[in-house]
Amino acid sequence: SAVISQKPSRDICQRGTSLTIQCQVDSQVTMMFWYRQQPGQSLTLIATANQGSEATYESGFVIDKFPISRPNLTFSTLTVSNMSPEDSSIYLCSVEGGSGETQYFGPGTRLLVL
Amino acid sequence: AQSVTQPDIHITVSEGASLELRCNYSYGATPYLFWYVQSPGQGLQLLLKYFSGDTLVQGIKGFEAEFKRSQSSFNLRKPSVHWSDAAEYFCAVGPSNDYKLSFGAGTTVTVRA
Numbered sequence: 001s002a003v004i005s006q007k008p009s010r011d012i013c014q015r016g017t018s019l020t021i022q023c024q025v026d027s028q029v030t031m032m033f034w035y036r037q038q039p040g041q042s043l044t045l046i047a048t049a050n051q052g053s054e055a056t057y058e059s060g061f062v063i064d065k066f067p068i069s070r071p072n073l074t075f076s077t078l079t080v081s082n083m084s085p086e087d088s089s090i091y092l093c094s095v096e097g098g099s100g101e102t103q104y105f106g107p108g109t110r111l112l113v114l
Numbered sequence: 115a116q117s118v119t120q121p122d123i124h125i126t127v128s129e130g131a132s133l134e135l136r137c138n139y140s141y142g143a144t145p146y147l148f149w150y151v152q153s154p155g156q157g158l159q160l161l162l163k164y165f166s167g168d169t170l171v172q173g174i175k176g177f178e179a180e181f182k183r184s185q186s187s188f189n190l191r192k193p194s195v196h197w198s199d200a201a202e203y204f205c206a207v208g209p210s211n212d213y214k215l216s217f218g219a220g221t222t223v224t225v226r227a
Binding site: 001031044045048096102103104105107108110 | 146148150155156157158159160163204208209211212213214215217218219220
């Protein structure tokens, strides 16, 4: 399976600011995914990021709030814009790998918005 | 639309005892099924997955899961739990032609000495 790292691992931010989260994979992958895990909740898919194309957002998530970049096959960023306390969550990236549409996850970025 | 139900929010088990975590899914065809574990402060680690074939699947850390089509279930089991198994466990389902996973709400496992 791929080795995935995320930066930062955690952060505390003020409302109204933006934070960019980086996801780095040790091998080339076509599909990368960004998830949100709100406190005590399960994972919700934010968007799918394929290299060379615009990210595809799930219902309830918009590009203005969560812009995503995918400049190459090993890297992606997710920006959480104009943050509010409701954005306090764990943000996880994942990548496709292996057979059967398997996903492997990064360690997550723990965000607290004050 | 696909959905996943994990009926047990929290389970407490003694170290050395057996563990079973329930997962029921709703999907129009045979889905791909996954179990992930999230230890405190960590990301998600894949325990095992089912696509087709033998309905009893072996995973890492001594876990296994059984797919029962008639019951739309994919329950996770471990014969003897260790203190390090204390974590949150997520069942996930995805269509065979898409990477979009739907996750259950998760089951928190506490292991007592």
